[in-house]
Amino acid sequence: MKILPLAALTLLLVGCGGNNSPANVNAPGAPTSPSLKVLETGADALQSRPPIDAISAYLDGFHFYNGDQNGQMEAHHYVTVLNEDVMQAVIYDGNTRDAKLMGVEYIISERLYKTLPPEEKKLWHSHQYEVKSGSLIAPGLPATADHALMKRIANTYGKTWHTWHTDRDKNLPMGIPALMMGFTADGQLDSRLLADRDKRFDVDSKKIRAERADIVTHPVVPGANAWEQGQVIQLKRVTGGGEHAHGETHFAPAEQLKKP
Incomplete structure (x- = not known):
């Protein structure tokens, strides 16, 4: 089968398959007021959103916390193709309107x-497995489109950070970002998660x-999936009390995972 260029492939990536996976948590807060709904409607009608409109694919898969293979979750990726070698995805915990933005993934070619x-x-x-x-x-x-897309993704690599x-x-995006990994072999992913997604x-x-x-x-190119060799990288607080306090807070790779 001929592999389509990514620019052409994106034209095929129009389908359904959403609105069946609700968010995991409810964010605290008062109901949206009528005035805010009016502002939202007006902004939706009048403002352009080129970065959002550029999202052309929806992928559903699974991640786990680097260093904690039991910390597994489903991840809904909304992907923008930047060029033949680079894609970027915003990641949500569901595919409904109230889904929570969990993080981001950058996807690059093997080259x-x-x-x-x-x-x-x-x-x-790696994404091979x-x-x-x-x-x-x-x-x-x-x-046909699924097969062509997966051929393009099969030998790519991803860097993923979850922030919520x-x-x-x-129920709020508390703590510090966590580096996530993808599964590389049978028996790693919780079969119950997979069965629930498939259903x-x-x-x-x-x-x-x-x-x-x-x-x-x-x-797999040497260096990827470093967790398999016991090289766990996560952020941890070293000093200070706030992630963004200039001159007070520093981050360093943790030797072992510090759960958010």
Whole structure:
């Protein structure tokens, strides 16, 4: 099968598959007032949103906290293709209107990943297993478009930071960002999470795995998935009481995960 250029592929990425995964937490606060609703409606009608309009794909997969493989959650990615080598995604804890923004993921090609400094490579995870296993899906896409998209993603690498830990009953974005990783082998992902996702989207991960058997993946570039070698990187407070207090707070990689 011919692999379409990303610019052309984005034209195919129009489908359904949303509005079936509610947010994990309810943010505290008073109901939206009529005046604020009027402002929202007016802004929606009058203001342009080029960065938001550029989002062209929806991917659903799973992450875990770097250094804590039991800290697993579903992640809804809304992806913008910047060019042939770089994509970026905003990540939510659901796909409904009130979904909470959990974090971001930057996705780069194998070619670019190979150019990164050794210490930088440790922050990134591979996507080979996620694609081949069927745990990463593009809800609503026709089979042909899904297959073409997954071919483009299979050998890419992602760097993911979560800023709102809604899987841990954090009803506000408290704590510090956490570096996330992707699964690399069978038996790592909680089967209950996968089964629940498959049921909501009416998909069969085993069938998807079989359909992607012909997708060629390359050996993982050394440096990625550093957690597999016991190299855990997370932020932790060193001094001071606030993440943004200039001259008072510093961050350093933690030798072991400090849960948010």
